[in-house]
Amino acid sequence: MDLDDTPEQAAYRAQVRSWLDEHKSEAPILQGPGALQDEDEIVAARRAWQGKLAEGGLAGVTWPKEYGGQGLGPIEQVICNQEISRAKAPGILDAIGVGMLGPTIIAHGSEEQKSRYLGPMLHGDEVWCQLFSEPAAGSDLAAVQTRARQQDDGTWRLTGQKVWTTNAQFASYGLLLARTDVDVPKHKGMTMFVVPIDAEGVTVRGLRQISGEAEFNEVFFDDVQLEEGAVVGGLGNGWGTGLTTLMFERVTIGLGSEGMGYNSTRFAGAIAADEHARRDPEVRHRLGEIASELLAVRFTGYRTLTALQKGQIPGPEAGLAKVTIVAGAIKAGDLIADVVGPDALAEDSQWAYMISFLPGLKSAGGTEEILKNTVGERVLGLPPEPRLDKGIPFSELRSKEGAAA
Amino acid sequence: MNLALSDEQVFLREAARGALSRFKTLEAARGALDGDDSAMPDLWPMAKEAGWPGLLIDEAHGGAGLDAFDAMLVLGECGRVLAGVPLLGHLPATAIVNASPNAASWIGELASGDKRAAYLPSCPPNDIGSGWSSDSRGGLARGELPVATAGGRDSDQDGQTKVSGSFAFVPDAPGASGFVGVALIDGKPTGVAILSESAGVQVEPTTRYDATRSLAHVTFQDAPALVLDAPEDALVSAWYLAQALIAAESLGSVETALDVSVAYAKERFTFGRAIGSYQAVKHALTEVLRQLENGRSLLYYAGWARNGAPEEFPLAASAARAVGGNALDTAARTMISVHGGIGATWEHDAPLYFRRAQLSRRLLGGTGQATDRVAGELIAQADAA
Numbered sequence: 170m171d172l173d174d175t176p177e178q179a180a181y182r183a184q185v186r187s188w189l190d191e192h193k194s195e196a197p198i199l200q201g202p203g204a205l206q207d208e209d210e211i212v213a214a215r216r217a218w219q220g221k222l223a224e225g226g227l228a229g230v231t232w233p234k235e236y237g238g239q240g241l242g243p244i245e246q247v248i249c250n251q252e253i254s255r256a257k258a259p260g261i262l263d264a265i266g267v268g269m270l271g272p273t274i275i276a277h278g279s280e281e282q283k284s285r286y287l288g289p290m291l292h293g294d295e296v297w298c299q300l301f302s303e304p305a306a307g308s309d310l311a312a313v314q315t316r317a318r319q320q321d322d323g324t325w326r327l328t329g330q331k332v333w334t335t336n337a338q339f340a341s342y343g344l345l346l347a348r349t350d351v352d353v354p355k356h357k358g359m360t361m362f363v364v365p366i367d368a369e370g371v372t373v374r375g376l377r378q379i380s381g382e383a384e385f386n387e388v389f390f391d392d393v394q395l396e397e398g399a400v401v402g403g404l405g406n407g408w409g410t411g412l413t414t415l416m417f418e419r420v421t422i423g424l425g426s427e428g429m430g431y432n433s434t435r436f437a438g439a440i441a442a443d444e445h446a447r448r449d450p451e452v453r454h455r456l457g458e459i460a461s462e463l464l465a466v467r468f469t470g471y472r473t474l475t476a477l478q479k480g481q482i483p484g485p486e487a488g489l490a491k492v493t494i495v496a497g498a499i500k501a502g503d504l505i506a507d508v509v510g511p512d513a514l515a516e517d518s519q520w521a522y523m524i525s526f527l528p529g530l531k532s533a534g535g536t537e538e539i540l541k542n543t544v545g546e547r548v549l550g551l552p553p554e555p556r557l558d559k560g561i562p563f564s565e566l567r568s569k570e571g572a573a574a
Numbered sequence: 575m576n577l578a579l580s581d582e583q584v585f586l587r588e589a590a591r592g593a594l595s596r597f598k599t600l601e602a603a604r605g606a607l608d609g610d611d612s613a614m615p616d617l618w619p620m621a622k623e624a625g626w627p628g629l630l631i632d633e634a635h636g637g638a639g640l641d642a643f644d645a646m647l648v649l650g651e652c653g654r655v656l657a658g659v660p661l662l663g664h665l666p667a668t669a670i671v672n673a674s675p676n677a678a679s680w681i682g683e684l685a686s687g688d689k690r691a692a693y694l695p696s697c698p699p700n701d702i703g704s705g706w707s708s709d710s711r712g713g714l715a716r717g718e719l720p721v722a723t724a725g726g727r728d729s730d731q732d733g734q735t736k737v738s739g740s741f742a743f744v745p746d747a748p749g750a751s752g753f754v755g756v757a758l759i760d761g762k763p764t765g766v767a768i769l770s771e772s773a774g775v776q777v778e779p780t781t782r783y784d785a786t787r788s789l790a791h792v793t794f795q796d797a798p799a800l801v802l803d804a805p806e807d808a809l810v811s812a813w814y815l816a817q818a819l820i821a822a823e824s825l826g827s828v829e830t831a832l833d834v835s836v837a838y839a840k841e842r843f844t845f846g847r848a849i850g851s852y853q854a855v856k857h858a859l860t861e862v863l864r865q866l867e868n869g870r871s872l873l874y875y876a877g878w879a880r881n882g883a884p885e886e887f888p889l890a891a892s893a894a895r896a897v898g899g900n901a902l903d904t905a906a907r908t909m910i911s912v913h914g915g916i917g918a919t920w921e922h923d924a925p926l927y928f929r930r931a932q933l934s935r936r937l938l939g940g941t942g943q944a945t946d947r948v949a950g951e952l953i954a955q956a957d958a959a
Binding site for chain 1: 575577643836839848850851855856857859861867869872878882890892897942946947952955
C-alpha cells in the first residue's frame with residue numbers, strides 16, 4: 170500500500186513538470202493581480218492555452234494517439250492534472266468535451282465524425298456542450314422530449330429545450346439526446362446527435378442561479394435542421410450512447426473530486442483565522458465532523474484511482490462521494506458563516522458564492538434521491554421501486570402518468 | 575498509487591474470518607449478558623495460533639513484522655462477529671515495547687502471546703495546550719497520567735521506577751500479564767511497563783452494557799515499573815494506533831449490521847413489496863453504506879500514514895475513529911429500525927451491535943475527543959502552512 174509513483178509514473182510526472190516549467194508563463198492569469206476580467210477575453214485566452222496544452226501532450230492524455238491523444242491511462246491523467254494545479258496554471262477550458270463527449274465520439278462515432286470533430290475539440294478551437302437534461306428529464310433522463318424527426322431527404326428537424334448546459338454560450342457543438350421514436354418504450358426511442366450551436370433556430374440563454382451568476386444555460390431548438398450524418402452511435406441507440414458519456418462523467422468526477430475546492434484544509438484555514446473559534450469546543454466539533462468526511466473522500470478518490478489502474482471502471486458507488494462532498498461543504502459554509510457572521514454573506518465573499526452554489530449542486534448529475542436509489546439497487550442489491558413506465562410506448566406514457574396522478 | 579489489499583492481506587483477512595467462524599461469539603455475547611459468566615470463549619489461544627499477538631512486533635523479535643493496516647484487518651474481522659479478542663489492549667502495548675530496545679527481554683513472550691499485555695490509554699496533548707491525559711471514571715474532566723515517584727531514565731541505571739496513579743476503563747486489562755503506557759517523570763512523558771502481579775497494582779474488572787468488551791479500572795500505588803526507552807513519538811503513536819484499531823473494529827461491525835439489514839430488507843414484504851424497495855428503507859441503508867465507505871477510506875489513510883506519513887497519523891487515525899464511531903451508531907440504529915419491532919428484542923442480534931456501538935463510542939477517549947482532535951490537527955496544519 171502506497172501513494173507513490175512507480176518509476177514510469179515518476180518519469181511521466183517529470184516530463185509534464187518540465188513542459189509546464191517552460192510554458193507556464195504563457196498561461197492566462199485568472200486570479201489575483203493582473204487577472205483577466207472580460208469574459209470574452211478569458212474564454213479566448215483559455216482556448217489558446219488549451220491548444221498549447223494539447224500540443225504539449227497535456228490535454229487528452231487518455232485519448233488514443235490516432236486522435237491526437239497520448240494513449241495513456243487515468244493515472245497519467247491525474248498526474249497531469251496535479252502538475253497543472255501545482256504550476257498554478259488553468260486546466261483545459263473544455264473539460265466536458267475532452268473528458269466526456271470526445272471519448273463518447275471515439276467509442277460510438279463514425280470515422281468521418283472522429284476526423285472532423287476530435288482535433289478541433291482537443292485543441293480548444295471548437296468547444297462542446299452536453300445537451301442531455303431537460304426541464305422534465307433530469308434524474309429520469311430517458312424521459313427526454315426534445316424531438317428529432319427525419320425528413321424525406323434524410324435530414325432531421327429538431328424541436329425542444331435543454332437545460333443546465335455548461336459552456337453553451339461559447340460552444341460550437343453540442344452532443345444532444347433526442348427522441349426519435351415515440352411508439353416504442355422510452356429507453357429505446359432515443360438517438361444521439363451532433364448539433365452545431367450556430368445553426369438557425371438554436372437559442373442559448375443564460376440561466377441565473379441563487380448567486381445571481383449564470384454558470385449554466387438553457388438551450389432552445391426551434392425546427393433546427395440537422396444533416397443525416399449528425400447521428401452518433403446509430404438510430405435508436407441514444408440511451409446506450411448516453412450511458413457511455415455518463416460513465417466517462419463518473420470517471421471525470423472520480424479523478425477530480427478535490428478540484429472543487431471543497432476540502433478540509435480550506436475550511437480549517439477559515440476557522441484557524443479566528444482566535445475564539447479555534448478554541449471553541451462546538452466549532453471544533455463541527456469542523457472535526459465535516460473534515461473527517463471530506464478527508465475520507467480524498468482517500469476514496471485514491472481507491473478509485475487504484476481501481477482504474479487495475480483496469481476497473483468506477484461503479485455507481487462513486488456517487489456516494491459526491492453526496493459526502495456536497496453535504497460536507499454545506500455544513501462547512503454554515504459553520505464558517507456562523508463564525509464570520511454576516512460578512513460571510515457579502516456579495517463578493519467566497520463563502521457567499523459557495524453557500525449559494527451548493528443547494529443546486531445537490532441535484533447536479535442526478536438528484537441525491539435518485540443517486541441513492543441507484544446505489545441501493547446496484548450496489549446493495551435492493552429491489553427496485555415499482556415503475557409505471559416499463560415496456561410502455563413513450564407516446565402512451567404521459568396519459569398513463571396523468572391517470573396515476 | 576496503490577490503495578488495495580495485497581494478496582497476503584486478503585489471505586490474512588480470510589484466515590481471520592475462518593478462525594473466528596469456529597466460535598459462536600454472538601450467542602456467547604447474549605449468554606454473558608444473561609449472567610452466564612462462562613459463556614464468553616477464551617479466544618486468546620486461537621489468536622496465538624493465528625500469530626496475531628506478534629502482528630506489530632519485528633520479525634527479529636519473533637513477531638510478524640506487519641503494519642497497522644494488517645492489524646486493522648484482523649480487528650475488522652473481530653468486529654464483524656463481536657469477538658472479544660483482547661487485541662485492542664495488546665497491540666498498542668506491543669507497539670511501544672517494540673520501540674523500546676531495553677524491553678527486549680519481554681518482547682518474545684509478547685510476540686508469541688505467551689504473555690498478554692494491556693495498553694494503558696495515554697492521550698497525548700492537543701493544539702490548545704491540554705497535557706497528557708487518561709480516561710477518567712466519569713464526567714468531562716480528563717484524568718491525569720500517573721506520576722513516577724522515583725528513579726527514571728536519567729537517574730537510575732537499571733531503569734526501575736515506581737508508579738502511582740490510575741486509568742479507568744482499560745480495554746482487555748483483566749487477565750493481562752502486564753501493562754504498558756505513559757507516566758510522567760518530572761513532567762516528562764515516559765513509557766512504563768508494569769507487571770500485573772507486582773505489589774501496588776490493583777485491577778478492578780468491570781462490565782458496561784456490552785459483555786463482549788473486557789474492561790478494568792487499573793490503579794497503581796508505588797508499583798514497580800520498568801522505564802521504557804521508547805522515544806516520545808512511539809508513545810504518541812500508540813494512542814493513535816488504538817484509535818485506528820477501534821475504528822477498524824467498529825467498521826467491521828458496521829459491515830455485518832449492513833449485510834444483515836440488507837438481507838432482511840429483501841425478504842420482508844409489506845403492502846405486497848419487499849421493504850427494501852421503499853425509498854425510505856433503501857436510502858437509510860445507502861446512508862450506512864456511505865458512512866462505511868468513508869470509514870474504509872480513512873482506514874487506508876491511517877494504515878498508510880503510520881509509516882508513510884507519520885506526521886499525518888494523528889489526523890488520519892482520529893478521523894477514522896470519528897467516522898467509524900458515527901458509522902456504527904448509524905448502522906446499529908438502522909439495523910434495529912429496518913427490522914421493525916423484532917429488531918429491538920433480546921433474541922435478535924441487533925441489540926448486541928447496538929450495545930457494542932454505545933460502549934465503543936465512549937472508550938479510549940471517546941469519539942468526541944477524536945473529532946476534536948481532527949479539528950485541532952487541521953488548525954495546527956493551517957498555522958504551519
